[in-house]
Amino acid sequence: MKPDNVILEAKNLRTYFHLDEGILKAVDGVDLTIKEGKTLGIVGESGSGKSVTSQSLLRIVPNTGTVEGEILLHQRKNGKTEVLNLVDLAPHGKEIRAIRGGEISMIFQEPMKAFSPIHTIGNQITEAILLHNTQDPAEAKGIAIDTLRKVGMSNPEQRFNEFPHQLSGGMRQRAMIAMALACNPSILIADEPTTALDVTVQAQVLQLINDLKEKNGTSVIFITHDLGVIAEMCDEVAVLYLGKVVEYTDVDTLFYGALHPYTQALLHSIPTVTKRSSRLDSIEGTVPYPMNLPRGCGFYSRCKLAKAGVCNVEDVPLVEVSTGHHVRCLLVDKKEPEEAGCPHAEQ
Template sequence: MENNNFLLKINNLKTYFYLDEGILKAVDGVSFKIEKEKVLGLVGESGCGKSVTAQSILRIVPPPGKVEGKILLHQKNGSAKKEPLDLAKLDPQGKKIRSIRGKEIAMIFQEPMTSFSPLHTIGNQIMEAILLHQNVNKQEARVLAIDMLDKVGMSNPHRRIDEYPHQLSGGMRQRGMIAMALSCNPSILIADEPTTALDVTVQAQILELMKDLQAKFGMSIIYITHNLGVIAEMSEEVAVMYLGRIVEYASVDDIFDSPLHPYTKALLKSIPKVGKKAKVRLDSIKGTVPLPLDLPPGCSFYARCGQAKEGICNKDTPPLLEAKEKHWVRCFLYT
């Protein structure tokens, strides 16, 4: 994965929560990069560390969480030769990271009600984001907000702009959320399960919209989901996460045509029908994701793996190796 042609590069990211019960390793040595105008899918079961990875990038991990490693960002107005900025080194409350959130890296969440305040109209909230990052007056911000609502397919944007979040349907709220995220033209959008709360047809529409806007605005997307089916629609490259680590990384085609890790294979067998269930249930593999607290040595998937080799897989942690060209896997079956 070595080359300098990246917009964002995460290097050995470790986000640990220092709890009374011990150290919870939510993210434990994750590395990936995303290039300009590309879509990277981050996939894995509930609790594997997807959201904490996203929170780490934006430096919004709540205490007692701590972020270590490198989060290198090439900023919008910097030249390609300029040294990237390490977000991991910034003060999470500081001015610098606040100027990056929303403007360079925006995020949309699973449930838009958590991002929109119920007390203000969606227009005011989108305008606030615009006024914070762009050099425009209130009137101009309103025009930009209406234009953005129009771009995300909101009917009657002139009227909708003065409505409160609860007046909109789930799908419309999610469109409003996307409008707010895109209003400052970020170079990277992190979408954390943005369609899970919606019904099937609306999910499909929102996915279509995001693909459309991605091309139109030329941004990069980190698309987080537990659903590999959605990944196939959205992204070019896929990182499969398990218990805080990337266990497989490849192009979408390689992941679907020739998955290597037993965990990826199990995920593929359990692709839920879009919208059927909010969470994946891996019928094809036993057990559930344990808490990443005091994990035994060896591969973190050992206890659930059908192909595990005793004495090898439960002894050391397998490294992430390039098993085939541009196809990385963390599994002793391939070492």
């Protein structure tokens, strides 16, 4: 990989919430690499730290949280690349505000979060464009309508004057994507953007994001708990558990050579056409509360392969087991991928 392919990196990212009961480690030493024109998926169960990771990248973590480590944005300026560490910026300052919605945009699960109910969607999209792109209101309006058209809004001139509540769920999602894309971001963070939509609209929104990535070369960070969506959307995948990356690899290796027991359990829990049994193996238990955790592997309490005295002694490092394939499991380096097996192979 050429170093200039990288557009955003997180290094040892730590986001901790300082609560009365103690320190909650929502993101605990995460490394991510986002490449130009590629989609990185972040997958994990509820509470694994996906949303806080994406909030951290944009520096929109609530006040009780602190963000440490490095978030390196590689900016192209006059043919040169400058690297800016977003962790050094004031979370409410001018510099990060220029990047948010400009170079890095975000779409959320719930579009009502992105829009104010008391302004038309046209006004809100135009405002973002005036903040980042042009000072000319007429030009900004033209860009807004054009972007609404690009995301598949029928009759965009009329939609421009409508309020968020006047749009259907699918249309609101498209409007939010239009707002995120109106300033031509280099990076789009999509946090469960289709969870609240019915399957048809879901498929359309995913297609839309893929089209935009192809046409504009936008890099995408796609956050989801749905491995089906990962398969459809992503080039690389980081599997998150208790605020740590437990497996990081390209999408094919994830589905055909996953090594971490947690990833394998996630894969076992999705339906496949060839699966003989109609029962899915859900992962027993839930993600523990990330406060005062015992030493050792975070997945120890739920792992079917866990070995007492091995897995619960020291914190486990993330190890590159083959080129580009990183796994955080003490039991894995003794196995070949074939031995570890693809969870789907036996079905």
